[in-house]
Structure formats: C-alpha cells, structure tokens
Amino acid sequence: MENLLLYLLLGALMFCIGLFGLLQHNSLIGMLIATELILNGAGLNFMAFNMFLSPDPVVGQAFTLFIMGVAAAEAAIALSIIIAVYRRFREIRVDSVSELKG
Amino acid sequence: MNSLSATISPWLLAQAALWFTILITLTGSLLAVIPKNIIHNVMGLALAMFGVSGIYLYLGSQFVAMMQLLIYVGAICVTYIFAIMLSPPLQQELPRRRRAKVLSALVVSGVTFVAMALMVARLQWEPIRTVSRDWSIKTLGQAFLTRYFLVFELISLLLAIAIIGAILIAGMGRERE
Numbered sequence: 001m002e003n004l005l006l007y008l009l010l011g012a013l014m015f016c017i018g019l020f021g022l023l024q025h026n027s028l029i030g031m032l033i034a035t036e037l038i039l040n041g042a043g044l045n046f047m048a049f050n051m052f053l054s055p056d057p058v059v060g061q062a063f064t065l066f067i068m069g070v071a072a073a074e075a076a077i078a079l080s081i082i083i084a085v086y087r088r089f090r091e092i093r094v095d096s097v098s099e100l101k102g
Numbered sequence: 103m104n105s106l107s108a109t110i111s112p113w114l115l116a117q118a119a120l121w122f123t124i125l126i127t128l129t130g131s132l133l134a135v136i137p138k139n140i141i142h143n144v145m146g147l148a149l150a151m152f153g154v155s156g157i158y159l160y161l162g163s164q165f166v167a168m169m170q171l172l173i174y175v176g177a178i179c180v181t182y183i184f185a186i187m188l189s190p191p192l193q194q195e196l197p198r199r200r201r202a203k204v205l206s207a208l209v210v211s212g213v214t215f216v217a218m219a220l221m222v223a224r225l226q227w228e229p230i231r232t233v234s235r236d237w238s239i240k241t242l243g244q245a246f247l248t249r250y251f252l253v254f255e256l257i258s259l260l261l262a263i264a265i266i267g268a269i270l271i272a273g274m275g276r277e278r279e
Contacts, residue, residue, distance in 0.1 A: 004227060005222065005223065007157070007161065008222045009219055009222060010124060010127065010128075010157070012215055012218040012219055012222065013128065013131075013215065014127070014128075014131055014150075014154075015214075015215075015218070016211040016212070016214050016215035016218070017128075017131040017132060017134075017135055017211070018131070018135070019207075019210065019211040019214060020135060020207050020208060020210075020211035021134065021135030021136075023203070023206070023207035023210060023211065024135075024199060024203055024204045024207035024208075025135070025199075026199055027140065029140055029143075029182070029185075029186065030135075030140060030143055032182075033134050033135075033143050033144065033147050033182070034134070034135055036134075036147060036151075036174070036178065037131055037134060037135070037147070037150065040150070040151065040154050040174075043154075044154060044157065047157075047158055047161040047163065047166065048161060050161070050162075050163075051161045051162050052227070052229070053227060053228070053229070053230060054230070055230055055234065056234060057162065057163075057234065057235065057236060057237050058236075058241055058242055058245040061163050061165065061166050061242055062242065062245060062246065062250050062253075064158075064166050065166065065169060066253060066257055068169060068170070068173045068174070069257040069260070069261060070257070070260070071173075071174075071178065072173060072177065072178060072261065072264075073260050073261050073263075073264035074264075075178050075181060075182070076181070076264050076265060076268040077264050077267055077268055077271070079181065079182070079185050079268070079272075080267070080268040080269070080271040080272035081271055082185075083185070083189055083271075083272045084271050084272060084274055086189065087274075
C-alpha cells in the first residue's frame with residue numbers, strides 16, 4: 001500500500017498547488033489554468049484507487065475520462081467568458097472586474 | 103544487451119523513471135502557477151499534463167494516458183495558447199502581486215495539503231482480494247455503452263451545449279465595437 005500513498009499524496013499536492021494558484025493569481029486566465037491542475041489532482045486520485053483498491057478496473061478509468069470531458073467543456077466556456085469580460089471592461093485583472101461587489 | 107540488464111536492474115530503472123515523471127509533474131505544476139507571464143503558465147501546464155500522462159501509464163491504463171495527452175496537451179493547452187495569442191488583452195502586462203494575497207494563499211493551500219496528507223496517511227486502506235485485471239479498451243467501450251450509457255450521453259450533450267454556448271458568449275457584444 002506504500003505506492004497508493006505516494007500517488008494519493010501526489011494528487012493532493014497537485015490539488016493544493018492548483019488551489020494556491022487559484023487564490024493568488026492576478027488574471028482570470030491564470031486562475032483558469034490553476035483550475036485544470038485541481039481537476040487533474042482529482043483524476044489522479046481516481047486512477048490510483050482504480051489501480052490499488054477497485055475490484056473492477058473500468059470504473060476509475062471511466063470516471064477519469066468523464067472528468068476530462070467536463071474539463072474540456074469548462075475550458076471552452078470559461079475562455080469565452082473571459083473574452084466577453086474583456087470586451088465589457090477592457091481588463092482581465094480580477095480586482096478591477098468588481099461591478100457586482102456590494 | 104544481456105550485460106546491460108545485468109548491470110542495471112530493470113526494477114531500479116522503473117523506479118528512477120517513476121520519480122523522474124513525478125519530478126516533471128511537480129515542476130510543471132509549479133511553473134503553471136508561479137511565473138507572471140501567461141505563456142509560461144500555459145507551458146508549465148502542458149509539462150504537468152505530460153507528467154500526469156506518464157503517471158497514468160504507471161497506474162496501468164495506456165488508453166487514459168493517451169487521452170490525457172490528446173485532450174490536455176493537444177487540445178486544452180493549444181486552445182489557451184490560441185486564445186492568448188489571438189486576443190490582445192490576454193497578453194497585457196500584469197501588475198505585481200500583493201504580498202499579503204500571496205502569503206494568505208500559501209497559508210490556505212498549505213493547511214489544506216497538511217489536512218489531506220494526514221487524512222490519507224491515517225486511514226487504513228483495505229487491500230482487495232479479488233481483482234480482475236481486464237484493462238482492455240474493449241471492456242471500457244462496452245462499459246461506456248451499457249453501464250455508463252446515460253452519463254456518456256449526458257457528457258456528449260454537455261460538450262455540445264458548451265461549444266454552442268462558447269461561440270455565443272464570445273460573439274456577444276461584437277456588434278457594438
């Protein structure tokens with residue numbers, strides 16, 4: 001089970017690097033890139049459980065593929081939203097797009 | 103050839119390759135997050151995805167590793183690079199980050215990592231008895247069209263809607279310019 005621990009820790013580390021990037025990056029597109037890291041940390045966990053703990057190796061692979069599909073949809077939508085935000089505000093820094101702030 | 107495998111044991115070589123892949127993944131993740139230049143971020147993301155696909159090979163699935171390479175490195179990173187290069191705004195200069203923001207982000211992610219690592223290390227994982235080692239793509243495809251049929255269709259629908267929505271949103275407001 002040593003190996004399982006290694007992969008789980010690697011997934012957790014990727015998740016936390018992604019979280020760090022999401023919290024500290026200045027531009028919207030940088031935050032989007034960090035989100036991909038978070039999704040990959042989750043996918044890595046699924047594959048590790050699939051290898052070491054699952055009786056049926058199909059399950060984890062299927063879930064990882066679903067995560068990839070959702071990530072692709074998310075990237076397309078988020079990029080188009082960022083472009084629309086730039087058209088409206090002439091700015092993609094997070095701090096300056098705050099019209100809804102109370 | 104024979105003497106080579108005698109001097110370097112294959113197990114040691116596999117272990118070294120695994121740690122090299124892990125190193126690539128972590129370097130790529132840090133590169134994707136830390137530099138200020140967006141292009142460097144995207145390149146780091148591509149490197150990290152490359153490393154993750156290598157780790158998927160170690161986790162037994164060649165198909166998922168191939169898909170990781172195709173979708174992330176081939177599609178998502180290239181989309182980012184196109185979006186950055188084609189639209190002037192995304193390459194504009196970013197100001198320096200505020201130190202307080204970076205420090206608080208570091209604290210939050212560090213605490214999250216410690217909590218996750220403790221949780222993972224404390225649990226007693228129960229090893230399984232009966233394992234089917236059927237990793238073939240054929241089985242995967244059959245599962246997709248029987249057990250996961252609804253999810254599969256939903257993902258297809260989601261992707262179609264996402265593409266149409268992306269075109270609509272990105273095209274919105276173009277007339278006003």
